[in-house]
Amino acid sequence: MKTIKVGIAGTRGLSTLKGFRSIEGVEITAMCDLDEDHLNEAADKMGVEKRFRVFDDMLESDIDAVVIATPMQCHVPQTIAALEAGKHVMSEVTAGVSMDELFWLCECVDKYKKVYMYAENYIYTPTVQLVKSLVEKGFFGDSYYAEGMYMHNTSNLLVYPNGKTSWRSYWQDGVRGNFYPTHSIGPVMQWFPGEHITEITTFSPGVRHPYGVKQDSGTTTMCRTDKGGLLNIRTDCTSPHPHNMDYYHLQGTKGAFRSKTHGNDFNRVSFIGEDSPSHSMQWKTLEDFGEYLPERYKNASPDELAAGHGGGDFFIVKDFIDAVRGEKAPAIDVYTACEWTAVGLLSGISVTNNSKTLEVPRFRPDMPLDEKRIKI
Numbered sequence: 001m002k003t004i005k006v007g008i009a010g011t012r013g014l015s016t017l018k019g020f021r022s023i024e025g026v027e028i029t030a031m032c033d034l035d036e037d038h039l040n041e042a043a044d045k046m047g048v049e050k051r052f053r054v055f056d057d058m059l060e061s062d063i064d065a066v067v068i069a070t071p072m073q074c075h076v077p078q079t080i081a082a083l084e085a086g087k088h089v090m091s092e093v094t095a096g097v098s099m100d101e102l103f104w105l106c107e108c109v110d111k112y113k114k115v116y117m118y119a120e121n122y123i124y125t126p127t128v129q130l131v132k133s134l135v136e137k138g139f140f141g142d143s144y145y146a147e148g149m150y151m152h153n154t155s156n157l158l159v160y161p162n163g164k165t166s167w168r169s170y171w172q173d174g175v176r177g178n179f180y181p182t183h184s185i186g187p188v189m190q191w192f193p194g195e196h197i198t199e200i201t202t203f204s205p206g207v208r209h210p211y212g213v214k215q216d217s218g219t220t221t222m223c224r225t226d227k228g229g230l231l232n233i234r235t236d237c238t239s240p241h242p243h244n245m246d247y248y249h250l251q252g253t254k255g256a257f258r259s260k261t262h263g264n265d266f267n268r269v270s271f272i273g274e275d276s277p278s279h280s281m282q283w284k285t286l287e288d289f290g291e292y293l294p295e296r297y298k299n300a301s302p303d304e305l306a307a308g309h310g311g312g313d314f315f316i317v318k319d320f321i322d323a324v325r326g327e328k329a330p331a332i333d334v335y336t337a338c339e340w341t342a343v344g345l346l347s348g349i350s351v352t353n354n355s356k357t358l359e360v361p362r363f364r365p366d367m368p369l370d371e372k373r374i375k376i
């Protein structure tokens, strides 16, 4: 089996380290970061010899694949450069920072025929996977409504400890609308198999916080799917509130799921049954249905579990490597990444235009030019 050599750009990429190292025939051979101190500190810790400050220089090394974990505005330019250099790409969230970038991204993945996988890690938690499995086995009937919420006050990240302004001040808190939608959309879309988001509308209470940035004090985006499903996506990175980054709810014709919100709360499900008619349903603990967890999660080895998040941090990189080896399609492909990211980018236009409803393009290979635009 040919060894796959991986390069990592951005120190956040360290989260993939244990996962890659648990896979036979995969080596992390290069690391890139503009900040030389960060670079050396991380590469020393990881035992990586080849170090690059400039991303394009790393692409000239003998790596086969690259993890792009640099700031959001670097993802598309670096992905395009990597694809052009013949490297496979696993990209951090979000996929891009403008609709035009998303169209370029799809065109380049089509053109260079290398693997692009979107590293939406929230999909890989055992909770999300267990609910997905219950959906597939029909427990919920037809899914028709879901909520996803990401509350993460990031006001401490707008300026780096050395006093320099962080990219987050511009590309996150410097924009209107939902700049970070996919930790919420990705998981809930696992429970609407085969469906696509076709239109969105975003509401916001305006800008209420005291620290002088443009970002809304939370946004609520309603998304409609092509089969009539409704998603309610709330993202709030400015309001004073404890972190709550993975709250989800699913409603189907036969049952419901609500995730725990904090600490001692619990994940719960309820299904219509002989002892549980629809007018008097009771909650049960989700984990009581653990037998339905996908086999690979149930049988995860200690190394796979050690990668983090109940094995999720291993399975995401395993799916990427399987795609690089041609064993299966990327689990989250470029078209899906762009659909979910577009919801956020369009939400900025919606919320600044009286919550106008906007169409989400159907990202796919060879999209006609007429569809590569924002329809107002």
Ligand SMILES: NC(=O)c1ccc[n+]([C@@H]2O[C@H](COP(=O)([O-])OP(=O)(O)OC[C@H]3O[C@@H](n4cnc5c(N)ncnc54)[C@H](O)[C@@H]3O)[C@@H](O)[C@H]2O)c1
Pocket (backbone or CB within 6 Å): 009, 010, 011, 012, 032, 033, 034, 035, 038, 053, 054, 055, 069, 070, 071, 072, 074, 092, 093, 094, 119, 121, 166, 167
């Ligand atoms: N999936 C998740 O759970 C999750 C969590 C946190 C962050 N993220 C994503 O990870 C990415 C990085 O976020 P972060 O919090 O680590 O940011 P950060 O600012 O803390 O770190 C970014 C690093 O990238 C380096 N960098 C900047 N420009 C570069 C360039 N052109 N070439 C090489 N290196 C460059 C910086 O020196 C810095 O070390 C973002 O896209 C963010 O959205 C994802």
